[in-house]
Amino acid sequence: MTFPLSPADDAALDVLRRVFGYDAFRGPQQEIVDHLIGGGDALVLMPTGGGKSLCYQIPALVRPGAGVVISPLIALMQDQVDALTAVGVRAGFLNSTQGLDARRRVEADFLAGELDLLYLAPEALGNGYTQQLLDRGKISLFAIDEAHCVAQWGHDFRPDYLALSMLYERWPEVPRIALTATATSATRAEIATRLGLTGARQFVASFDRPNIQYRIEAKREPRKQLLELLRTEHPGDAGIVYCLSRASVDKTADFLVANGVAALPYHAGLDGATRARHQQRFLREDGLVMVATIAFGMGIDKPDVRFVAHLDLPKSVEGYYQETGRAGRDGLPSTAWLAYGLQDVVQQRKMIDRSDGDRAHRRSLAAHLDAMLALCETVDCRRVQLLNYFGQASGPCGNCDTCLTPPQSWDGTVAAQKLLSTVLRLHREHNQKFGAGHSIDILRGRRTDKVAQYGHDALSVFGIGADLGEAEWRGVVRQLLAQGLLAVEGDYGSLVLTEASTEVLRRERAVPMRREPERRAASTRTAKGKPAAVELPPEAEPVFERLRAWRAASAKEQGVPAYVIFHDATLRQIATEAPTTLEELSRISGVGENKLAKYGEQLLGALAC
Template sequence: MTAPDSRPEASDALSVLNRVFGYKSFRPAQQEIIDHVVAGHDALVLMPTGGGKSLCYQIPALVREGVGVVVSPLIALMQDQVHALTALGVRAGFLNSTQDVDERRAVESAFLAGELDLLYLAPERLRVDSTLRLLDRGTISLFAIDEAHCVAQWGHDFRPDYLALSMLHERWPEVPRIALTATATEATRAEIATRLNLREARHFVTGFDRPNIQYRIVPKDEPRRQLLKLLRTEHTGDAGIVYCLSRASVEKIAAFLVENGIEALPYHAGLDPRVRAANQARFLREDGIVMVATIAFGMGVDKPDVRFVAHLDLPRSVEGYYQETGRAGRDGLPSTAWLAYGLQDVVQQRKMIDTSEGDEAHRRRLRAHLDAMLALCETVECRRVRLLDYFGQQGAPCGNCDTCLSPPEAWDGTIAAQKLLSTVVRLQRERGQKFGAGQIVDILLGRKTPKVTQFRHDELSVFGVGTDLSEAEWRGVVRQLLAQGLLGVEGDYGTLVLTEESRGVLSRAREVRLRREPKRAERAAKAPKAAAAAADLPEEAVPVFERLRAWRAAKAKEQGVPAYVIFHDATLREIATLSPTSLADLGKVSGVGENKLAKYGEEILQTLTG
């Protein structure tokens, strides 16, 4: 927007969408949400990542009188968000702790003069009196609270500063508020509404399905090798994120990938802030970078062409898993969510919960989160159906996840479970001993290892009773019994113990159904390759698309912004396919608004002519 008096009326929301953002029509629910907020009402919006949440507050901010104030949790990404809006001709600014006094004063002056459409703030800024006094002196069109799940105290990404945002309604009761998130169960939605004082807000839930993401969960078997195979066979040259539980793992995996010719960078809270910021900037601005990170990375990352998200450790909750995997494929193109999961993950997570801070109610909540995540990992049903069901949404088998492509077999594991639980019983009752999974499996397989011989475990009646299963299969039994709560773990060494539920199995009162993994070769053969950026383009359009990408990369480097700030891949694909010959034709392409047409139109037409 170029001048205060050019602000459109409420009826012009579609015109703003077309003229400023370059889109011809709204996505499902967007217009209803926008009209609701433009009319001055509060809203709580749940929309999947990549579903167009930001337009739900950006367009009302352009339509309503005043400045839209956006509360965003990540300072590091505000600059990119503002760059993206500025490239569209929207007058946007931010206030955060990275700015010097002169920069802050310039933004404050623009706000007070009505020369901004959107102002981005970190939540902690709203706890500063000077910020509140500044907002009192201006005209605010709306408050947008992004990543609103951060207010849920026992959610997967709790931020204490979000708790103070309930005061927005108390201090500015006439200003509409819109809280947005991609991840929240019904209980979390209720907590958001309560903590943000949004009890009267209308809830908009557009669904959680991301049909372009292929969900795959594999048993851990040399996970570094498995990850490398995934990247080499399915995602060569693609941008992606690899999540690890610990900082040490992040460093090791990033180094391993670099050693094997993959351009990877580490990201975790222990890195020097300058290194962390530089790595994030490279990931956002360059093509084909793999970011290896803890969950400290990713919230608010608006990079549309992330083709895969890989987890080398078990996420703590389904909400966290959904949030993290949702960073893949924001552009709607085929993408992969891949998780390597093993027995040690279960042992480690159970131990972390048992030793966590907080009261028993908190630990019960954490256990419930973990149990739901384990159920997703161990299901023999469609992953997508199970995932959607967790969020209260029904779905049909997708035909695209691993369990649909290579259905695992469910088998009666009652006898196997009895053998394993009996071994735990005999060790404790006859010897007064507790051991981890490795020793239990050696006893069942009849292995006379030094440790077995030392403790005379070869004299137990259960020694060698499990030769009908392999070591990998027995470890799968242990993992699944832990997942079902039929086996417990305690202590620093992860020793196995019985639970209340174990008795029903030992007494033959309870049947145990277990999952048998499909053969690895079959699974690999049926898993389709994720599409690369140029996939599905007409053959003659591929070199044109690559020329456009090269042009975009040069412009992004010149301006010091991420490539997607110039244009998304989807827009370049459409340009390459349609090959417009005039500015008028180019202006009809989705994602080419007035400002970008004026700024880049001639250069694009020149690039098309080669």
């Protein structure tokens, strides 16, 4: 059954087709757009690459006045404005990077009603001058992007977001939309409360990104493991590698460059000019790898990031999901890869113990880490575990490592008892505490200098664990820490028992463990076993490469990222369908009126070569 479109529906669909070049809305976009055009407030959860920006851009173009977008991404505002300008939208921004003349031009355009969208940093709204400027103009809506930044103990907290509840107090008649890609139900409630959106309608899209293949493997030599991934699966691809420390970022970037991979570092220890230059190169050049701390990535709209790799354990599932979601925004097959080891768990536990905040805050951090550890240690589908964390039920995906190569579980109770007994005896008989390495040496019967020095070869547990190798014992320690059956304390990561340890030692609790499967080549198949994207026919491959070369030259000439001109997905469709007229070209997804007028003849010329 079909229903007649309302005038708002007609206007929104016209903007979608004419300006952005898409024939239909995706998922809940239509409902959100209609709600906002009608003056309603909204809280939107939609995965990265799901089309969140259209949910406020289209209403801003339909409603009278300028849409004011609050974004923490000062360094990316120019690119966001360039992307909108490329499709014919009148957009501008005000932030601390501008000179006085540039600010005055944008302010004048806003007051004259000549802007469709105005981007502001959250701290700007605390400025009386900015508030008075907005009072003098016509505002169609407020869009609060990256709304999870308001969650005070979240993975990306921004203090300035706490003041955004004033939007309703000062401009109660202007509709507001808050958007984020990552939030549990608890975080969603916190966002609604802190932004004064408790009465807003909530829209929660599916969190699933079926084109992303999630893989987590045990750390051996993580940089070499990363290099193997890049050489075998992603040669020449753009990607992001996350490291926990600045030193690790620098060393990893140097390692990749030394091994022939074009890589750049990004972290807060670099000066602002260097960070800006590296970010611009990553956005504008093909095939660069950015090695970064989590300071990098929010708002990066590069659609062809083919992989996101983590060399250190993320602190939370929210952070992990946010970061991995930067891969495959174009819907093409992409990889989320994580190397995870014992030291990650030890380090994260120590960081929690030393963190600021009260006991409740530390408990919250520990709960976040426990959920991340559960994702790493699961023997079930990674995607099921990930989506379940956000309250979404699903079945096995067929496109994660545990689906493609199911791991085995084994009864680790006896091994757990041996390790816990070693920790207990070191403390009870010697009043000493040691890290995992020393305890493993004792269990394996290795008379190291340290073991001999302390007389630990006389312990009754010495040598009782010779049946397992060192890597296996490290896996046992890691999983006991993950299950809360062991803890670490002090600067050196000494192992200590927990209350739950007693249940294992008394044989009152079984300890199932995960055994790492044999490694095998990755698959590019998605959920339900279907290819993630239709491969280009052989005859279209050279055409696609020719179009990419044309796009790269055009982007360089204009000083904008290549994706501002056209996404890969659009070029792939053009290469496959080979349109010969502007009329045929206008039917390609992503080719709106402005881009057709600007690039149509050039594209047809490139196709005719």
